[in-house]
Amino acid sequence: MTDPQDAIDAESTSRAAERDPRIRERTAGERQEGIPFIGAGPGDPGLLTVTGKELVEAADLVVHAGSLVNSELLEEYCADAEQVSSIGKDLEELVPLMRDAYEAGRTVVRLHSGDPAIYGAALEQMDALEHEGVPTYIVPGVTAAFAASATLRTQLTLNGVANHVAFTRPRGKTLDPEDDHVGEFVEMGDVTTCIYLGTHAVAETMDRLLDDGHDPETPVTVVYHASWPDEAVIEGTIGTIGERLEAAGYRASALVIIGDAARKAGYERSYLYGDWANRDSTESEADD
Numbered sequence: 001m002t003d004p005q006d007a008i009d010a011e012s013t014s015r016a017a018e019r020d021p022r023i024r025e026r027t028a029g030e031r032q033e034g035i036p037f038i039g040a041g042p043g044d045p046g047l048l049t050v051t052g053k054e055l056v057e058a059a060d061l062v063v064h065a066g067s068l069v070n071s072e073l074l075e076e077y078c079a080d081a082e083q084v085s086s087i088g089k090d091l092e093e094l095v096p097l098m099r100d101a102y103e104a105g106r107t108v109v110r111l112h113s114g115d116p117a118i119y120g121a122a123l124e125q126m127d128a129l130e131h132e133g134v135p136t137y138i139v140p141g142v143t144a145a146f147a148a149s150a151t152l153r154t155q156l157t158l159n160g161v162a163n164h165v166a167f168t169r170p171r172g173k174t175l176d177p178e179d180d181h182v183g184e185f186v187e188m189g190d191v192t193t194c195i196y197l198g199t200h201a202v203a204e205t206m207d208r209l210l211d212d213g214h215d216p217e218t219p220v221t222v223v224y225h226a227s228w229p230d231e232a233v234i235e236g237t238i239g240t241i242g243e244r245l246e247a248a249g250y251r252a253s254a255l256v257i258i259g260d261a262a263r264k265a266g267y268e269r270s271y272l273y274g275d276w277a278n279r280d281s282t283e284s285e286a287d288d
Ligand SMILES: C[S@@+](CC[C@H](N)C(=O)[O-])C[C@H]1O[C@@H](n2cnc3c(N)ncnc32)[C@H](O)[C@@H]1O
Pocket: 042, 043, 068, 112, 113, 114, 115, 116, 117, 118, 119, 120, 142, 143, 144, 145, 147, 148, 195, 196, 197, 198, 199, 223, 224, 225, 226, 227, 228, 252, 253, 254, 255, 256
């Protein structure tokens, strides 16, 4: 097997020279040749897409993201398939595992939590497989932030409150302090900041925001295991959430939302069902 980094570099170089022709030929959601990288959604088996479910049901080998994928989903949709957790496996192990099974004529799917495009490290596996001659494609899923907003019965964008959404993560083993932009998003004021991979670091992140002069009353909402049976919501502010989360004892698998949108307060009716609804519909397209 080619060294994964060399495979990634080679695939990047070839893409720089010529756009992947499949981008024009195939639409997202279309069944394709190769190994699908499927977004399993946030946890509830019902939040897997129809296409994802059908592909998982038909699989002989399901390589999944361990505890991030609800075992209920695996039991419900692929109890008879061989199931392998990717946790603790490097590319050197994962890529030959999937390649060999695919080349042996088995139906292989790769199941990521949420959507593979968000903190999923899917592309490096796809590039390494493609370099080995195994085609791949993506079947999108419901990312944790969307499940959390549904849990909170709100919108991440809310007229008069939040015009933007940031999907981000805090500094840590894989992110240098200078690449941590949580404070900048909060500073903008009208951004709903969704922090992935930061449950264990909430207290430190909030302390940094306080040190940088952010308003301690800014709302922070933590949604643990959105859509799972043990889902939990902890509400607080930049000043209080660290202690509250510590008391609740969650150290992983939660989404941290900073901003007023999580509280649904203070928003205004939108133009869509106001002035826009009453104007000539040929003027321009309205957003949903
Ligand atoms: C490696 S990332 C994968 C994210 C995933 N690809 C997605 O789109 O949701 C794992 C992080 O996603 C968040 N996460 C995943 N599932 C979640 C859920 N059901 N509820 C809350 N947060 C979740 C947590 O912040 C967790 O640390």
